[in-house]
Structure formats: C-alpha cells, structure tokens
Amino acid sequence: MYKIAIHSAKIADPDSRERQGIVYLCTMSKKVRVRFAPSPTGGLHLGGVRTVLYNYLFAKKHGGDFIVRIEDTDQSRYVPGAEEYIFDCLRWCGLEPDESVQHGGNVGPYRQSERKALYKKYAQQLIDQGHAYYAFDTPEELEQMREKNKTAENPSPQYDQHLRHKMRNSLTLTEAEVKNLLDQNTPHVIRIKMPEGKTLSFTDLIRGEVSFDTSTVDDKVLLKADGMPTYHLAVVVDDYLMKITHAFRGEEWLPSAPVHLLVWQYLFGWEHMPQWAHFPLILGPTGKLSKRDGAKYGFPVFAMNWKDPKSGELTEGFKEKGFLPEAFVNLLALLGWNEGTEKEVYAIDELINAFSMERVHSSGAKFDYEKAKWFNHEWIKKSSASRLLPFVRNQFEKANLIVADTDQLEKVIDLVKERCTLLSDFVEQSRFFFERPSQIDTASILSKWSPEKEAFFSSLIHYYEQTHQWTAQELEKILKDLALSQSLKVGELMLPLRIMLVGGKFGPGVFDIAALLGQQETLQRLVQAKQLILKGI
RNA sequence: GGCCCGUUCGUCUAAGGGCUAGGACACCACCCUUUCACGGUGGUGAUACGGGUUCGAAUCCCGUACGGGCUACCA
Numbered sequence: 294m295y296k297i298a299i300h301s302a303k304i305a306d307p308d309s310r311e312r313q314g315i316v317y318l319c320t321m322s323k324k325v326r327v328r329f330a331p332s333p334t335g336g337l338h339l340g341g342v343r344t345v346l347y348n349y350l351f352a353k354k355h356g357g358d359f360i361v362r363i364e365d366t367d368q369s370r371y372v373p374g375a376e377e378y379i380f381d382c383l384r385w386c387g388l389e390p391d392e393s394v395q396h397g398g399n400v401g402p403y404r405q406s407e408r409k410a411l412y413k414k415y416a417q418q419l420i421d422q423g424h425a426y427y428a429f430d431t432p433e434e435l436e437q438m439r440e441k442n443k444t445a446e447n448p449s450p451q452y453d454q455h456l457r458h459k460m461r462n463s464l465t466l467t468e469a470e471v472k473n474l475l476d477q478n479t480p481h482v483i484r485i486k487m488p489e490g491k492t493l494s495f496t497d498l499i500r501g502e503v504s505f506d507t508s509t510v511d512d513k514v515l516l517k518a519d520g521m522p523t524y525h526l527a528v529v530v531d532d533y534l535m536k537i538t539h540a541f542r543g544e545e546w547l548p549s550a551p552v553h554l555l556v557w558q559y560l561f562g563w564e565h566m567p568q569w570a571h572f573p574l575i576l577g578p579t580g581k582l583s584k585r586d587g588a589k590y591g592f593p594v595f596a597m598n599w600k601d602p603k604s605g606e607l608t609e610g611f612k613e614k615g616f617l618p619e620a621f622v623n624l625l626a627l628l629g630w631n632e633g634t635e636k637e638v639y640a641i642d643e644l645i646n647a648f649s650m651e652r653v654h655s656s657g658a659k660f661d662y663e664k665a666k667w668f669n670h671e672w673i674k675k676s677s678a679s680r681l682l683p684f685v686r687n688q689f690e691k692a693n694l695i696v697a698d699t700d701q702l703e704k705v706i707d708l709v710k711e712r713c714t715l716l717s718d719f720v721e722q723s724r725f726f727f728e729r730p731s732q733i734d735t736a737s738i739l740s741k742w743s744p745e746k747e748a749f750f751s752s753l754i755h756y757y758e759q760t761h762q763w764t765a766q767e768l769e770k771i772l773k774d775l776a777l778s779q780s781l782k783v784g785e786l787m788l789p790l791r792i793m794l795v796g797g798k799f800g801p802g803v804f805d806i807a808a809l810l811g812q813q814e815t816l817q818r819l820v821q822a823k824q825l826i827l828k829g830i
Numbered sequence: 831g832g833c834c835c836g837u838u839c840g841u842c843u844a845a846g847g848g849c850u851a852g853g854a855c856a857c858c859a860c861c862c863u864u865u866c867a868c869g870g871u872g873g874u875g876a877u878a879c880g881g882g883u884u885c886g887a888a889u890c891c892c893g894u895a896c897g898g899g900c901u902a903c904c905a
Contacts, residue, residue, distance in 0.1 A: 332904075364905065370904065370905080430903095448831055448832090521903090524904075545905090547899075548835090581898075657835090660842095665855095792865090799865060799866045
C-alpha cells in the first residue's frame with residue numbers, strides 16, 4: 294500500500310488574494326492504480342514504452358494495478374491492427390497489464406469508443422453547472438476565425454475568452470436560438486469555459502509545483518460533434534471511474550493540465566484527483582523522437598516492426614533489430630531515471646525494487662543508439678545459452694540456417710556471445726560452425742605461404758588424424774610440439790589454421806573451434822583448404 | 831508570437847552549500863589475447879552566461895541566452 298497525499302491542486306484568485314486552495318492531506322491507504330492510455334494509431338515508440346515501463350514499475354513497486362486503456366475516440370485516425378500490436382509489444386517487453394481490453398477487469402470497458410454513452414452525461418453536467426457551453430461553429434467558421442485574427446504577434450489565435458463572444462455558441466446566442474439549433478440536431482461541440490484571471494497550480498511528482506494563468510488557456514472542446522469525448526474529457530472521466538490514483542504521462546501533456554485540473558474540480562472534486570507526474574521527453578537528434586529520425590539515422594524507434602496497413606510502409610522495431618527484451622527495458626529505464634548509484638544493468642525485478650518517481654528527471658534525454666547497443670551487448674553476455682537459444686534460433690531461421698543439435702548450438706552460443714552486440718550477429722559469428730565457409734580468405738594465407746608451412750600442415754593433418762583426444766588442449770599441444778620440432782613459429786601457423794577452418798580472420802579461439810567442429814569435420818576442412826592453397830586459389 | 835518545461839563532458843548521468851566535479855557509452859593510447867572480441871590500465875572531455883545570497887554555490891534566488899514541448903471537433 295502506498296500512502297498518497299492528495300493536495301496536488303490549488304486555485305488562487307489574485308484579485309481577492311484569497312487562496313481558496315484547499316489542501317487536503319489524505320493518509321488513508323489506497324491501492325495504487327495507474328494506467329497507460331495509448332491511442333491505437335500506429336507503431337509504439339520508445340517514449341511510449343518508457344511511459345508504460347515507469348507506470349508498470351511504480352505499480353509493481355507499490356503492489357498496485359497497471360491498467361491499459363485504449364484511447365480510440367478519434368475515429369478518423371483508427372488504424373486496424375494497432376491495438377493488437379500494442380499488446381504484442383507489451384507482451385514482448387514482459388510488461389503485462391493487470392486490466393485491459395485483453396486482460397479483463399471490473400471497471401471496463403477498457404476501450405473508450407465503447408464508453409461513448411458515458412461521457413455525454415458529464416459534459417451535460419458541466420453545461421448545467423455553467424462551466425461549459427455549446428458551440429455551433431463549423432470547421433470553416435473556425436478556420437475563418439483563425440485566419441482573420443492571425444497577426445504577427447499572434448500566429449495561432451485561440452477560441453478563448455477574447456474570441457468566444459464573437460463566435461456562434463450558447464454564450465452569444467439566445468436561449469431560444471440555442472434550443473432551436475439543438476432541436477434541429479445542428480452539429481455542435483461542447484467547450485469548457487475557462488475562467489479568467491485565476492492561477493491554477495498543482496504538484497507534479499517530478500517537477501514540483503507547476504502553475505498556469507487560466508486567462509492564457511483556450512476553451513478546449515470536451516465533446517465532439519460526433520458525440521465522442523476529446524482526450525480532455527475522457528481522461529478525467531475515465532481516470533475517475535477507473536479509480537486511478539496516479540496519472541503519469543509525457544511532458545507534451547503539461548500545457549493542457551489546467552484543463553484537466555478544472556474538469557476534475559468541476560466534476561469530481563480535487564480530493565479524488567490522482568497525483569500527476571509528467572515524464573521528460575525522449576529526444577531524437579533533432580527534437581522529439583520520430584520514426585523519421587530512426588529511418589534517417591539508422592536505428593529503430595518502435596518496439597516491434599510496424600507495418601502501416603494503408604501505405605504498406607514497414608518501420609523496423611527493436612525486437613527485429615536484434616534486441617533482447619531485457620536489454621530494451623533496461624536501457625529505457627535508465628533514459629530519464631537512475632538510482633543514484635553507478636549500477637546500470639538491471640533486471641526487471643531489480644528495477645521494480647529500485648525505482649522511485651522522485652528520481653525521474655525533469656529534463657529531456659537524447660536517445661543514444663550506441664549506448665542502447667551497449668546495453669544489449671551486456672545482456673547478451675550475461676544471459677545463459679539456454680535463455681539465448683530461442684532468440685538465436687529465430688535469427689538462424691531468418692538466415693535459413695538450420696541446426697538440429699541443441700547441445701551443440703548452446704556450446705556455440707557460449708563461445709561467441711561476447712562478440713555479439715545484436716542477436717542478429719549470432720548468424721555471422723556462428724555460421725561456420727554449422728556450414729563450411731563459402732569463401733576462404735586464401736589470399737591472406739598465400740602471401741606468407743612456404744614449402745615449410747606446406748610440410749607442416751601435411752604433418753599436422755596426419756597427427757590430428759591419429760589423435761584420440763579431440764580436445765582444445767590436446768590439439769594445441771600437438772600443434773605446438775610439431776611447430777617446435779620443425780622450427781616454425783607458432784604465431785605464423787595460427788592464422789592459416791584459423792582461416793582454413795572458419796574462412797576468415799574472426800571467431801573464438803581456434804582450438805575451441807576445432808574441438809567443437811569435431812575431428813572429421815576439422816580434418817575435412819583442413820584438407821580442402823590445403824588443396825585450394827596448393828592450387829594457388 | 832503566447833504559454834509551459836528544461837539547461838553538468840559529444841551522449842546518458844552522479845554530486846540535493848564544503849572534493850582534483852565521479853561513473854557509463856563513444857573516442858584515443860597501452861596491456862592481455864599468436865584473429866576478432868571480452869577483460870585490464872590510462873587519456874581527451876562538462877557545471878550556458880550575468881548578477882545576487884553565503885565564510886563558501888554545479889547546488890538557493892533573479893535576469894539573459896539557448897534548447898524542447900504545446901498552441902486541432904489528434905492523442
């Protein structure tokens with residue numbers, strides 16, 4: 294149980310200097326409930342996953358519930374498959390919701406489009422209270438208003454206290470006119486009536502006190518002409534109905550916080566309002582991270598591959614790029630938060646244990662792909678071969694590399710994992726264990742070839758044929774003894790041997806390779822390569 | 831333009847009045863390694879600027895500059 298202090302909003306009237314601010318301190322223990330509320334309009338990017346993560350960590354840390362609510366109130370932006378995709382991403386990351394469209398729960402439905410009927414009542418309540426009004430302006434009229442009032446100093450005029458009296462709404466029309474328009478089902482929206490000259494403030498868990506002058510905020514639409522709520526109404530109504538105790542979202546929402554504060558106050562009272570926290574943005578090289586940045590700078594932005602059903606455009610995800618979910622979660626956690634120690638590699642349970650909202654930064658963080666790869670490398674190194682196995686098999690499949698022997702594959706994984714930064718690196722790093730190299734870099738051998746070496750490898754093959762101890766140690770001993778007896782430098786023999794076995798200058802220790810390859814395969818490769826060298830190819 | 835948020839090495843960050851400003855990534859050098867990695871050692875590199883407050887400021891306050899976000903019947 295997490296003790297929550299509800300005292301996070303105040304309103305002040307500068308004229309009367311009266312702080313009608315109401316500071317509540319609620320020490321009652323209440324089950325923590327947080328939500329992630331994505332709009333199913335496309336791929337789930339880094340910032341979205343990090344928002345999920347921080348919500349999840351906070352909930353789990355305090356024994357609370359993590360809820361996913363689908364914000365699909367904009368029907369024009371509906372993208373088939375996007376909702377399913379979001380849950381797939383969360384599953385891959387291991388961040389399973391406690392309640393959602395897919396997980397059930399008793400404060401549903403968890404899809405806002407299915408809650409449509411609910412919102413109207415609250416919008417009506419605001420009208421009845423005088424805190425909202427009907428507006429009949431058409432999109433064209435709004436456009437005209439913006440054009441007409443646009444000046445150099447004010448490039449984007451707002452539907453606010455200065456202009457609302459010039460528009461067609463229930464504040465300017467007579468009661469009879471409004472009734473008539475309503476009776477005729479004239480398309481209309483419901484707008485909040487922002488009060489004038491009040492200072493609204495609340496305590497953000499990350500930023501401390503944030504305040505706004507209501508005179509600078511416009512009359513946001515709460516209920517759209519199609520009867521759907523906008524985010525501003527839905528977020529408040531649903532957070533209330535779903536008993537959300539802590540509302541966390543990206544910093545891009547901060548400017549509209551005063552609207553939400555007011556709706557909370559009018560509809561439910563601040564004593565029920567969740568505690569707010571606005572996470573810093575994750576920035577790309579040129580500002581707010583976008584999938585375009587990814588395409589431009591060569592790194593993934595989405596959690597998983599996303600194919601836009603309309604354009605068919607495919608955007609690569611971290612999963613398919615070869616990231617381990619543990620690493621992805623780890624690197625995201627550290628982008629905007631740290632424990633205050635020098636620890637950087639965390640498993641999810643360690644994150645849950647160490648996480649605290651107070652240590653989330655208030656400044657934006659630029660995403661660094663190099664560091665992201667480092668996290669993945671660390672996780673590959675520390676993961677067991679059996680953990681890595683399914684991921685590696687998946688990569689092999691994509692590369693048409695079929696390996697039946699699991700034991701052998703696990704041995705290979707252990708041998709090569711320290712040189713794999715991405716899971717996809719396993720293919721090139723271990724292919725030669727299972728397939729003869731298609732290319733042999735004989736040029737590197739030929740440049741220093743000699744009759745002495747020719748003789749050496751002939752006898753090496755002979756001795757390797759004779760031995761019954763096919764171990765790395767034994768193979769090394771045979772080679773060294775032989776080199777000594779023929780007065781050759783070991784160093785000049787290792788590279789040719791390596792190239793004969795793997796095709797190039799890479800891979801783990803050459804005797805480990807030979808040991809794993811087995812006697813028969815090793816000998817065949819040596820014989821074959823030697824023939825190529827003999828022919829001078 | 832207005833409003834809001836922010837500002838410590840190139841990047842992620844530590845240090846919430848008292849140190850040569852610490853670590854990690856990246857980069858460079860060396861060691862280890864008869865390949866490539868891993869690992870190890872060292873190096874380059876930061877408190878945006880100007881005023882206060884204080885015996886003492888990266889840290890608190892104010893201003894300036896810069897960066898970012900928002901400014902839809904999108905979320």
